[in-house]
Amino acid sequence: MSERVRGPVRVALLGYGTVGTEVARLLEEHATDFAARVGTSIELTGIAVRRPDRHPDVPAELLTADAASLVNDDVDVVVELIGGIEPARTLLLDALRAGKSVVTANKALLAEHGAELFAAADSSGADLYFEASVAGAIPLLRPLRESLAGDRITRVMGIVNGTTNFILSAMDSSGAGYSETLEEAARLGYAEADPTADVDGFDAASKAAILASLAFHTRVSAADVYREGIAEVTASDIAAAKTLDRTVKLLAICERVSDTENGESVAVRVHPVMLPRKHPLSSVDGAFNAVYVEADAAGELMFYGQGAGGSPTASAVLGDLIAVARNRVQGSRGSRESAYAALPVRPFAQTTTRYHISLDVADRAGVLAQVAAVFAAHEVSIAVVRQRGRAQDASLVVVTHSASDAALRATVDDVAKLDAVHQVVSVMRVEGGEP
Template identity: 75%
Template structure:
């Protein structure tokens, strides 16, 4: 088959799903047809879109719609673009495409975090391409720099804000002083939060993205279940106020670290949790629903990637960028980078991860309380950096900042402190990141 513009056959594309992102991908392929042909070296032809309910997609040409996703994948196409999300049927459909030698572009972070190695293996066996830039941070070019641009460097840390919903909520709490529940409701009204925001506010979305980032950065397979995950539902207005008083801001961070032991052994730490960071840190100024990722590499130094991390047009931009790369490979005979998991570094248990902490206690205002609390810290080998004490009648508060301490040591310390008769309540425990040693 030849194209109308020359002898090069078109790159035939099937798309699975046509929701917010898929609709924008279809529009961009149609509206930018001439530009795509010039960039790829051949026409890009969308041959079909698999959907559940064709009548709901009046904005898409009717002849493109089908309810038979399996038949569409098995048809005479070169590339399958997947924007339906979830694990099944996406996993089965993409494996079928890859095993048949058809290249895949996907925005499915959950699928990649849980079944990425299986997809890579299928791509390797058939020589097909697997691209997934849109799976993390929307329109921000992030994965390809980690996968390709920094392939000759040694990445030591990736730390970022990778969920727009939680960043909007925490940013609004910081600017208005409102409580978590009130701010989340507002986020829903404005369209920043889903009707069921669980995946976002409980950290599942960010954890899947952290697994992908760590796998690329450290050349190690990191499954989603190995990522320590905490959400933002326990962050209070008091936490936000305390952070502000210390020149800090609270963010939900995805943190991927290369850890080198004293004996030279290496492991990786991958975690998602709220943390206080200095207001002077590059990530502190990232507000609203924006995303940003801070990368530290030995030769390249510190890099920051910033932009809109979600939204139909933004995510579609990343999908289309991958589609152009895949189509070029089809035309010119190139291939995408293969999976790089040679390092096989172990994932360090969260209990062994060291960081700093901010701890707030309600205590009885009497002599000796601070000494009792300090003794517990010393017994558990957790070093105190600063203590702030405020008292009013028979009530008082202690705000303690620690030096680096392991999660296990800190947890044991907090449990023993909570059992002291002079301690009324452990009000909050929050990690502190982004500060110089």
């Protein structure tokens, strides 16, 4: 149990960027409402920033460059919005061990050091809330942790990174290539100066780890997540998807899988996939996020909303802040880590997915037979083949049944060596609906 607060709930804010500014602004704007909702007022006691002199709009007495002192001060809740691993990790461990509640949007920290943070929270009975770490404003973690606590979740699949979704949406509309679209995204403010965390899938992988941990009551860290970014997605891939009435999305996919040999385990991966255009996730464009959840009793659920940005993220942070503040007023505590199931994480090499392969081939009889023989030799089963002649070239599109990555790669390597195959245009995983 957290210590019961009788006066105002005292809050330290670490970080004053886009989200932090909005949090501080809304705390002031809605002070009366928030006090009524919590049962006491929320008092912002300090804001830790790197350069206090750069914020002339903030009362000087609130600002400090010394985050550690602010955390160790007389505060009840620490709101962490600085991101990255250090010093955030040390600051939050100190806060939690001292019994201070923590609200954070730091997906990377949770995905890498979640176990340590939860242990620190448990040692003192403090709350650790992190709704803003995944899918911005979309209420997603609380539904997984609480609303679906009486169900058995089997799959969580979603678009959880706005930058990559913006780039893929733009490539789909314009037909342009990856590099020029990334440049445009940066120019429009949808991609960071260093876009690595987004475009290489690190951000989505952290979020996938958090989602899988909650959905499957199992500790999943970023290192457990198979990860491919979008840098290899070509205009040809997008064009190939279009001819099949599909679209390319970067998805985070968390699955409960079971087989007779190993029993139940979880598989967590982030990579581009082709989705049927009529799939609800296909129409999620630009910087929006959407997450599908499948559970035994609930069936299919979808959550949709803004996944990033100052105001949407601040909404999630403040929802958590109100919750932990209420808990302190009541002397109670919210949901803690639930990792009892401790399911093994299945290595990606054992995960099978369906693939789409698009080939430019010679337009002559017998090509399909040759290609099919290569697939058969690697025991990759073909679900659908479409051939189309065009002048001297013909295109051949194959969608496979579930196959392992290794088998598929070996197949594609051998297919590429066939004389009749001029070019491997696109190889991509497929999700959703029938082949």
